[in-house]
Amino acid sequence: MPKARKRKQPLQVLARPHSSSSKPEASRKVIRRYHVLLKSQAQLEHEQSPQSREERARIQQELDEMGGLEAYQKMSSIGQSSDRGGDTGKVLISWLNTHRLARAGDQRLKLLEVGALEPDNYRSCESWLEVTSIDLRSRHPKIKEQDFLLLDLKENHEAWNVISLSLVMNFVPEAKSRGRMLQMAHSMLRPNGLLFVVLPQPCVSNSRYLTEAHFSALVACAGFDEVEKKSRRGGKLTYWLLRKSSRRLEGQKIDEKFTKKNVLLTGNRNNFCILLPLV
Template sequence: MPRAHKHRRKVPVTAPTAPSDHTPHPSGSSNRPQATRTTIRRFHVLIKRQAQLQQIIQGGKKDAQSATAELARVEQEMEDLGGLAAYQRMSTIGQGKDRGGGSEKVLISWLREMDLHQSVKKAEQRLRLLEVGALKPDNYASCQSWVDVTPIDLHAQHPDILEQDFLLMDPDGHREKWDVISLSLVLNFPPNPKDRGQMLRLAHTMLRPDGLLFIALPLPCILNSRYMTPEHFDGLMQSIGFEQVHTRWKEGGKMAYWLYRRKPQPASTTYHDHLLYEKKTVFRQGNRNNFVILL
C-alpha cells in the first residue's frame, strides 16, 4: 500500500480520462465535491508517474538522469496540491454524512442482514474486524457492542489508528486471526498491480475459515477499465479462494462494493487460467483506464 509505496498516501488510481493540468489548489474550495474529485484524480496521475520514474532511476537505465529531473517536478506538483495531508483531509470530508457517509455503512448493513450482530451477542465474542486504510478511528462506533475493530493506515492521523502497512503484516502471526477484513479504497492505491493481488492473497491467509472480506472500489475500476470486468474480477477472487456473498453498484454511480467469504484455496488451476490472472488481458478498447489486479 515494490515497497516504494510504503510512504505514500491512499490515493485512487483510476480515472476515465487524465484530468486537466489546471487542477484547483486544495485550499479554499477543495471541500466542493468536484474540486475534491479533480484533485484526487490528479494525485493518481502523479503517484503513478512517480512510481514509473522511481523504477527507471532504481534500474540505472540510460535515461535515469532525465527521469530524476522529471521526478523532482512531479513531487513538486504533489506538494503544490497540498501534499498527502491534503488528500487525507479531502478523503475525511468525503466520509462525512453530508457526502453519504463512509463505506462502512454498506458493510454494517450486510453483516446485519446475515444476523451476525445477533449470533455474535449470543456467543459473547465480538467480531474481530481489521479495517485497512482507516481515516477515522470511530467508523464502527455504532456497532461496538458486537464488532471489535482494529483500524490501521500507512500514515495514521489519529492516535487510535495503528500506523501499519498491510502488505508488511506478518502472515504467520495473523494467520486465520480475523473474522472480517475491510479493504475500502485500498486495492486501488498501490501503483503495482501485483501488490494488489498480494493484498488479496494476504487477506485470505489472515481470515479465519469462512471469514469475510469487504472490498470497496471506484466503479470505473471494473466498468471502465480495459483490463478488468466484473466477471474477470469475480473469477480472480475465486482463484484465490473467495466466494461472493454480496455485491452492490448502480450504473452511473461512483462506487462498487463486494462481500466475499473465505473458502479453502482451490486446486491448482490450468495453465491457461494461471496466465489469465498473471498477465494483462484487454477486454475493452477505446478511452479506458488501466486498472488491473495481477496475481
C-alpha cells in the same frame, strides 16, 4: 494606466484543501491527480536514467505542493458523502448483520479496517465488533499508522473475522500489489471470514484490463466466494462482500490470465488493473 493583472496561482495551490468547505469537484480533482502522480511515480521507481530521476523529482514536488498524503486523506474524509459515496461502513454493517459470523461465546468479531480516515466508523457496533483501524498516515490516535502490505503474515495468520479494503486497492499504484492484498487477506482471515472490497465504479466498468466478470473470476482464483455485490448504473462505487472459501492457495497454479495484463475492452478507457503475483 491600465490595472496590473493579478498573477494566476498554480492549480495545485488553488485545489489544496484548507478547510472542510472544499467543494466535491475540487476534492475529486485532487484525488484523481494524486492517483495519476502515484502511478507515474511507481512506473519510474526502478529506472535510473537522468531523465527518470528528474521526472521523479518533478512528481514529488507536485505531490508536496498538493499537500501530499495529508491532503489526499483530508479530501477523502471531506468527500465521504460524495466522492466516497457516503460512509461505506454502513454497507458493510448491513451485510454483516445479514451474514452474521459465528462467535465463540461472547467474543466480539475482529475487524481490520484498512485505510481508515475516521476512528469511529463502527462505534454503533462496538458491542459485537472489535475494530482495529490502520492507515498509511494516521490522522487520529485510535488509527494505527501501518502499511497493510508490510503486515507480518505469521502474526496475522487467520487472526481476523472481517477485513475491510474500502477504496484502498485503487489507491495502491501497482497492479501486483493490489493482487497481493487479496492474497494477504485470504491468509489473514479465519475460515469463512469475510472480505469487504469497495472500488470506484470506473475501475470495473471502464477499464481496459478489468470488468466485473473478470474481477469475480480473479477473486475466486484468490480463494474467495462472492457473497454480496452492490452497484448501480451511473453510481460512483461498486461494493463486494467476499467469503474466504475452503480452497487452499498453497500449491495452486494461478491461471496466467490473472498474472498478466490482457486487454478485455478497447476504446477510450482507463488502465486500472489487478494482477495476482505467483505464489
